[in-house]
Amino acid sequence: MATKDKYSVLLPTYNERRNLPIITWLLERTFTANNLDWELIIIDDGSPDGTQDIAKQLITAYNTKSQQRIVLKPRAGKLGLGTAYVHGLQFAKGNFVIIMDADFSHHPKFLPKMIALQKEGNYDIVTGTRYAGDGGVYGWDLKRKLVSRGANLFADTVLRPGVSDLTGSFRLYKKDVLQKVITSTESKGYSFQMEMMVRAKAMGFKVAEVPISFVDRVYGDSKLGGEEIAEYLKGVLNLWMKV
């Protein structure tokens, strides 16, 4: 093997003071146990709760002279998820990029599986799915499940995307693939993750799925109001027309 693989985790944060240290600990443990070269890029959007202080403490705790595992690249304010990834990508030294949420809904233990699957088929993207295989969710009541299945069914029927979990945001990308896809993306919010996947497939990239278990909202409440649902439906129809 000429060049070794390095995995850059892009973690946009806003008020993740409680979750950040734990997710970092989980990432460090998983990567070390699997002998993988990694780095964590924290893109904090000016959190008022002191998330950046925690990030600096983590840097002191985990970084060594030879291995700058954790990097903090903050921004002045809430500037959106898409631009957070673009910002973080500039500093990513790895040839693979992982995007995930900071609130443990995406568990790092699935990363080795995603990485192994990627190597197996040289996939451009490996995405976690909550809806196929033994994927699942903890913490959703009947109503939430109904909304989720309904939303997925709607997107599936309208867009026929070929992935079982379209709004999932736990993904492993080849770095240049992410760069290409993200520059062509226009939406915000929920639609952003959907659009990335739909565009990636339209561009002909190879996508594989790994079932994941999604533990929702360990701290705090799950927010899914009528407005979000309306935004989502508009997002799907928008994609139907544009891609």
Add this chain to the structure above:
Amino acid sequence: MTRAQQTLSIGLLVASVYMVAFLGLAPLPAVIQNELIPVLPIWAIVSFGAYLLFKLGYGVLTFNDVPEARAELMREIQEAREELKKKGVEVD
């Protein structure tokens, strides 16, 4: 070609084929022409609706709950907090 263009093109094609049959422009057996063709659209819509409803219900019924995942996560959070405190990171 966008998804919309694709869907609308296929829709147009199906509609044209149906119109040919509906207007009696193609030679069809009487039973099919008089009994089947007129109700085909409504039958297709109802069947599709029923299919979607079934998929939805099935999806909700077979939704995979993962309580073990949460239990495991809770344990890991505990472990993480202890180790992090030792390393001098604030955990609240």
